[in-house]
Amino acid sequence: MSTQTQSEWAEHALAALADAGYRRGGARTAVVEALAEHDCAVTALDLDEELRRRKPAVGRASVYRALEQLEQLGLVQRIEVCRGTAGFERIDPTGHHHHHAICRDCGKMVPFEDQSLEKALAQVAGTMPFDVTEHDVVLRGRCEHCAR
């Protein structure tokens, strides 16, 4: 079930933050919980809006700070959703993930998975003079609606 996985990720993330020596703070926890509810990329400002209207309102700075810390710990991945804005998506500890096709006209984002693509990426990564830890793949074009 999806809800199960989500709360598992939140637990996982909070535990990882604790292990990394972070104190337990309300704002950061709120960001983790909000991220857990999204199955695909959200922007920092979307999260900000969601969290601003909370009992103790979460500040913009805290949202960005938490996202950066989560990214640093490999709990969240940043992807370019559109012109100059970053999207954030939780990283499943099992390594299971998806990529996106994005419509250049309306911005619609469709996730996809492909095992042979992953295989090809892994192989290429092995030949690079780099310690490759992640990869971004984005297919760009027009969605069925915008393609007319």
Next chain:
Amino acid sequence: MSTQTQSEWAEHALAALADAGYRRGGARTAVVEALAEHDCAVTALDLDEELRRRKPAVGRASVYRALEQLEQLGLVQRIEVCRGTAGFERIDPTGHHHHHAICRDCGKMVPFEDQSLEKALAQVAGTMPFDVTEHDVVLRGRCEHCAR
């Protein structure tokens, strides 16, 4: 020879602009010529700096404008080089292209090509409810130097 290909691209781009109904303007031509000289991604501000100190100085706005028009016509591809800045790279009319591995610590960018990766991408693109016209692939990690 590389220089040959570069001027060919400039010709190609200028012709395409003309076909699209654009008048021949000095600033835009300068941007095309500057792009032709780069084999890998450059930022708009890098181009701006290169072109600002010209006989008739090219303005920042013109650089961005030209890049947008070139992108629209499929003559240039935009890629995310680092946190919030776009890189621009000319698109070879033959479809020949490369992708990049980027160091998260120093920003070093290494280009690579891989035929089986392209094959996997083409296959995935075919299964999407999208008219996919291009794709971005970025490998992220640490370069040999930063990996210690």
Next chain:
DNA sequence: ACGCTTTTGAGAATCGTTCTCGTTACCCGA
């Protein structure tokens, strides 16, 4: 050369993101 339209560039405006800094909340040790 004329007149209409596109192109151009300096500077202002935007917008996402990051920084600053005084206040608040944790956490650990006494």
Next chain:
DNA sequence: TCGGGTAACGAGAACGATTCTCAAAAGCGT
């Protein structure tokens, strides 16, 4: 349980890349 030392927080300022504005300066068909 009670500080005291630090980490976390949030409001707002600062930033940097990109976009917008608008008046002046070219193109181009006639």
